[in-house]
Amino acid sequence: MRAMTELSHIRNFSIVAHIDHGKSTLADRLIQSTGTVQDREMKAQLLDSMDIERERGITIKAQTVRIDYKALNGETYVLNLIDTPGHVDFAYEVSRSMRAVEGSLLVVDSTQGVEAQTLANVYHALDADHEIVPVLNKIDLPASEPDRIKEQIEDVIGIDASEAMLVSAKTGQGIRETLEAIVHRLPAPKGDRDAPLKAMLVDSWYDLYLGVVVLVRIMDGKLRKNDRIRFMQNGTVHQVDRIGVFKPGMLPVEELGPGEIGFLTASIKQVRDTKVGDTITHEKKGTETPLPGFAPSVPVVFCGLFPVDSAEFEDLRNAIEKLALNDASFSYEMETSAALGFGFRCGFLGLLHLEVIRDRIDREYNIDLITTAPSVVYNVHMKDGEMIELHNPADMPDLTHVSHVEEPRIKATIMVPDDYLGDVLKLCQDRRGIQQELTYAGSRPLVVYDLPLNEVVFDFYDRLKSVTKGYASFDYQITGYRQDNLVKMSILVNDEPVDALSMMVHRDRAEMRGRAMVEKLKELIPRHMFKIPIQAAIGGKVIARETLSAMRKDVTAKCYGGDATRKRKLLDKQKAGKKKMRQFGKVDIPQEAFISALKMDS
Template identity: 85%
Template sequence: MTPLSHIRNFSIVAHIDHGKSTLADRLIQQTNTVAERDMKAQLLDSMDIERERGITIKANTVRIDYLAQDGETYVLNLIDTPGHVDFAYEVSRSMRAVEGSLLVVDSTQGVEAQTLANVYHAIEADHDLIPVLNKIDLPASDCDRVAEQIEDVIGIDASGAIAVSAKTGQGITETLEAIVKHLPAPKGDRDAPLKAMLVDSWYDSYLGVVVLVRIMDGVLKKGDQIRMMQTGARYGVDRIGVFRPAMQVVDELGPGEIGFINASIKQVRDTKVGDTITHDKKPADKPLPGFKPSQPVVFCGLFPVDSAEFEDLRDAIEKLALNDASFSYEMETSAALGFGFRCGFLGLLHLEVIRDRIEREYDIELITTAPSVIYHVFMKDGTQQDLHNPADMPDLTYVDHIEEPRIKATILVPDEYLGDVLKLCQDRRGIQLDLTYAGARAMVVYDLPLNEVVFDFYDRLKSVTKGYASFDYQMEGYRQDNLVKMSILVNDEPVDALSMMVHRDRAEMRGRAMCEKLKDLIPRHMFKIPIQAAIGGKVIARETLSALRKDVTAKCYGGDATRKRKLLEKQKAGKKKMRQFGKVEIPQEAFISALKMDE
């Protein structure tokens, strides 16, 4: 049993690629938590997709025993968090389970937009912060400039910032000492009724549902009868353990400790993230405050390519939603695609990751429809509807006006690319709110319509700034604008998966780009195919995909010209009939590529 004064719980926060996971590796290695032969780079990033993309998606926990220089042994619980804006909810949740944070800043690049956003999560959770300047082994490293930047931009004292190279291991001992000396020990009462926060849960095919908990008060032992305070479900605890990255079973968890429990939970929906776990017989009087639920920002439909796999897809989505509290879903049907789910995500990277995980982990091929955001549609009779899917747009004659969601975007960019960034934001109907300088970098704040950001704003921003800009945003509410629904017709049939909401001034440009793109993506058929973009009954753009031709006159040589004409007329009549009854197959790649709109 570890006394409270010898426990430290902390997370590592930083911008993408500033070295969080590598620093976690060094801390694990330095304290011999994992045998040398089992060490590998980014040890805590266990999913294939995390290792492939080189990003952290899930926050991961590890328990480290550290023998400090004062001769005492401390238990350190470390949570390695993601850096990407799409997984900010994962970060804010992890923060609530710990008392302090290591703020990692790349000493060659300085403070980035996501550094700021993650620091604010930490400050909201009332954390003590230790600034760590990473990558000091690189020749471009400049610790003094970056420390000054941390003080200017974030406003925390960086005079005692620790200089570290997570790659070579320099400065790791100083980091461990700083954690023990400067971060607060957790508070908690061993004799009070049990209060444990449900931080995360996931599905394991051998153990069933595994629940990650942080004990606030009381003690949790094997065999205890527990109750979830939100759902009221009751369970008996089968096993308790901690992560030294591998699961290790222990007898009990006391106040301030972080570990996992198995309680033969069958239904994934019984474990709600942020719920309070207490003893069934001697419950706590009131639950912990929990987390505010995440607001999905981007919606899209997921449909199985083979409609027989619908039940498998439902199962996969339920298991993923357990593991990822920021992902929401509901059933939907589509004329073109059959049964599927309308899913909500925190951003496009989140969408891609979920799609990849379903395809890999559950082996289901998916069709993804155009990402869209929620619009508020105000009718002439005074009622209001939420529009998730542009295909469900009510008849325009009954619509009074439409409001769209706006965001406040913060972009940090080197001075020489500022013009390109301002132009990009103006093109996307942005309104400039603020422009200040932090050293040689400009910090631009824009009010942008979310609809314009959802598609490919991030990719465009990276390409116009050669990857040097960083971007973070928060929701700002709704505003009225002149929006219309644009439908895409292929061979006179509307393709509901490609309909989208656009601003009237930009509809023609968007429609023309879409038609040109589809013309290259749809394979040619034996008959000619018109591809049109329309608003209501008015066609605003058209491309025609020419037919494949068989040379029917090849067998004619010499003789009368009327023979050739007769054969061609016969072919023409056949193609006309084919076009009436022919079905146009739109390949899956065409859907995905058509939705990645470029300027």
């Protein structure tokens, strides 16, 4: 049994930064230089444990590690470090991790400077009342300009950067000074060891052998093995099987006290029972007042996932259920489609989140998927005063009963080099954006736009990267709903609506979108023995049409000479047959056609 750590000797902090500014590498150096992990077990991005994180070079899940550090004053400190993701889709992970700690290391690339996501993450840290220590990374690179970047941090973010740490996470330069700064500049946690247990549930995930593993931050009281604990939100009671800390492997301990971050397992079967932000207390003599917690994550992008081979539906159900165990921000419900069969309507925090889930299903469960067009949640106000949340455009009620439709809007912050500013402004105007401000952060323009979310979820990020040659950085937050002139566009093939291709569009752009879609489908659908009309319609009005001509047999080939009526008779007979065929004929749209049609070109 180890002695309890004094509160004054604990430091809890997170590392925040824009994508690729070196958070995970800095975490590696802090772990390595304190001897937490032996050199032979060390690998790059040690805390990124998922294959997909290592391949893409990004952090998806926030990870925790406990470091013991002997400071220059001879005292030993316990440092609890949380490495957070940088991508906007996982901002929920960041804001959640912030509530469990008291300080942040703000990592800024000394060659790139402040980016959009740097700003967003600093605001998360300030919202959580953090003490912030700026760290300028990559100072070993020839293009590093620490003095300019210090000024930029002060101008753009407004925090004092005169004592910013100068670090190279790659070579290890400045790591010792950073550890000293963590000890002396970040505050110690507060808490009462003798008060009733009050622990915050920071994260939870499913382990095949242990059941649900719960990451907790103890605020008051102490937690021991075999304690009976109660989750205050849903009132369930469990007995603690084991408690421990991450070093970064699981290390069992006898007890956790105030200010400490660790894990517990209690034979919990469902991750759904462990809501993030919940308060854990003892069953008897527990605390009366729960912690404020944090708002649950709200999915913003929805799309349908269907198996290419309908026989794999049960496998897909198992895969989705297992992924949902480990990812509280992923939601799903079953749906059926006339064209694609049985599948699931899934909710995601953004397009990268969607891609990650889709890749994991493909890779870990070997299921080929069709993804329908991503859509957002619309508020449909009916004439009788009722309001419906619309997740799937195919479920849009009859327009005669609809008063108006509201769509989600976002506040987008884009930082871009001067040369590409014009292209970015044009892109935002084309996407129905309203410019709110254009300021300069040092020498770089910072543009803030009010944009509709449904214009962003398709391919906005890709277009932004291509018009700025990859130099723009982009961050967004949802601001609310606003009424606009939105309509549901249906695609009809041989007079049958194809629900997987229906989408919500702005009325002014419906014709352009519809024409592009029917032209694309004309190329993708194979010809049949009868002609096939392909139409885009709003309600009962067709706004675009293409006709796929029929394959024909030459029925007059056997006629040598003779009266013209003989040939006419054969052609009329063929025409009547084609007409009958079209009436009863079924058009098969191949899966590849769906996938290609759903990839939106600008």
